[in-house]
Amino acid sequence: MMYKLIIVGGGFGGLVLANRLLDKGFKDFLLLERNDRLGKKILVTGNGRCNLTNVDVSVSRYHGDNAAFCASALERFGSSELITFFAELGLVVTEEGGRFYPLSRSAASVLDCLRLRIDGAPLPDGKKLCECESKVVDIRYENGRYMLTAENGKKYQAENVVLAFGGKSGANLGTDGSGFLLAEKLGYTVTKLTPSLVQLKTSDFSKSLSGVKHKACVTLYDGDRFIATEDGDFLFVDGGVSGNAVFELSSRLSLTSRPQIKIDFIPNMTREELSSALMKKVKHFGFLPAEKLLVGYVHSALSAWIASRCGVKGIQISELTASQLSDVIACVKNCRAKIDGAFDFKASQVTHGGVSTKEVDEVTFSGKKSKGLYIVGEALDVDGDCGGFNLQWAFSSAMAAAENFI
Ligand SMILES: Cc1cc2nc3c(=O)[nH]c(=O)nc-3n(C[C@H](O)[C@H](O)[C@H](O)COP(=O)(O)OP(=O)(O)OC[C@H]3O[C@@H](n4cnc5c(N)ncnc54)[C@H](O)[C@@H]3O)c2cc1C
Structure with missing residues (x-):
């Protein structure tokens, strides 16, 4: 069957796009998702609460070779547009310390709002809007149309394709980075990927x-x-x-x-304030070992570790010299650790790097190397800070891409 549009990836961005198209009466699309169900990753976001966006959405919260690329989509489809979009879908959000979460405090309610119209009943003409367990493994552009092949051997054709396959973080959720091969097959550059x-x-x-x-x-x-x-x-x-x-x-x-x-x-005490507070400890609890000096200020295990690091373990608090006390305070206020790199993609929430934004139009999200191809979300070389900025980016870019079809 030939579609006007195929969306590759039923994650946050793909689902936002599909819902936006439906809102505007555009139904000639098919969403392909490799997992057995849509939006699996959404369920684990924000520790199961889904931090949807932030009061402080601005280009400065995003990273990539050309973070200014985000400006147009963030301006047109920012946090207030996201909140309105979800309100239309029946989801109320609430703010907590600058971060927005669903009022239900449950990521499952975000997923339900996004998925129910897409994987619910088929359209009157028998067409489906999505197919799960369809991992796209090949894509070609031939005779003015895209030919897609899924791992299960099924073939699809479309005039337009939106790549919304996410990044390389969270392989167990469907995003193992293999989606980038699709962009590469069509001639796009993928910048260095790091967790x-x-x-x-x-x-x-x-x-x-x-x-x-x-x-x-x-x-x-x-x-x-x-x-x-x-x-x-x-x-x-x-x-x-x-x-x-x-x-x-x-x-x-x-x-x-x-x-x-x-x-x-x-951080809320200066060295001097901490020093005079600890002098009271010395006065009242001098009989205790130095491992207990910081109990009440830091976790007891950390208090013991600091004593050990400063070489005062086992010494009575009242016996500590001024220089030893000063070492302890320095360790609390200025504890240094050498970093040996980051944990791997499996442990990461988002991927730094992706399809080069130099090869994508920042207003339409169309690829500059092939007609009718659009790339959105984490698949692009754009990653946001922690705090709702990544779902916001998937939303903003998907909404901008939807404009091409409505
Ligand atoms: C543990 C965790 C917690 C997070 N918490 C937050 C948070 O609270 N707030 C926030 O803003 N961000 C959070 N993020 C980041 C955020 O989830 C992602 O940045 C966002 O989901 C990206 O949206 P996307 O649509 O681009 O990709 P995704 O949501 O990752 O969706 C991509 C989809 O494409 C599918 N897919 C991949 N390849 C293919 C293929 N070849 N064929 C078919 N389908 C394919 C995948 O299975 C997946 O469903 C978190 C991430 C993780 C891992």
Whole structure:
């Protein structure tokens, strides 16, 4: 069967596009999804709550070889347009610290709103709007039409194709990066792919800290050169560090060759304030070992680790010298760790790199190398910060691509 449009990928962007087309009465499309159901990844976003967008959507929150590419779509289809779009689909969103979530606090309700009209009953003429378990493995442009082949051998034809196959992060959710081969087959350049919004590897912390969470201010350096700083959750994991603050910095890791981080575990106290607070500890709890000095300020496991790192483990608090106290305070306020790279794509939320934005029109999202081909979402060399910016980008680019058909 020949379609006016085939959408490759039934993730967030593909589903937004399909819903927008339906809203405007355009039904001559087929959405192909490799998984057995649509939008699997949506369910895990925002820890199952789906952080849809952010109050602070602007080009500065996006990365790629040419992040300014995002400006037009973000301006036309920003966070208020996203909120209105979902309101039309019956989903109410609510803001929490600048981030927008569904009022239900459930990513499943976002997916339901996006999927029910697409994988529900067939159209009156018997046509379906989507086919799952259809992984597109080949695409060619011949005689003014696209010929697509799925892994199961099925063949499809369309005048236009939107590539919405996502990135390389979350292979278990259908995005293993193989979609990029389709763009390459049509002559497009794929820039270097690296995992972003991901834990960072370091061997500078002990295993005993795994699972310890803290609010902290984390700064990324390349050697001694400042790169960026982030306040937020900081989590020790086996072999590395995680949490929102670390995720944010991971998107800047490609700018470094000798990465290291500085952690301030008590950013809301100056060294002097911490020092005078600890003097009270010395006065009242001098009989305790130094491992307990910071209990009440940081997690007890972190307090013990800091004592160990400063070489004061086992020494009574009252016996600590001024220089030892100063070392402990330095370790709390300026704890350094060498970064040995990022965890791999499996652990990452988003992919840095993708189809080169130099080869795509920033207004229509049409590829410059082939007529009737459009590329949206994470498949492009655009990745956003943590906080709803990536779903927003998939939305903005999909809405812009939809304009070509309505
Ligand atoms: C754990 C996790 C949590 C996240 N949380 C958030 C969050 O809270 N907020 C936020 O903004 N972003 C979040 N993200 C990022 C966000 O989910 C993605 O950036 C966004 O979904 C990208 O949308 P997309 O439509 O471009 O691609 P995707 O949503 O990844 O969809 C791509 C779809 O294409 C399908 N596909 C791939 N190749 C083929 C093929 N060859 N043939 C057919 N189908 C194919 C895939 O199976 C998939 O369904 C999170 C990501 C992860 C992994």
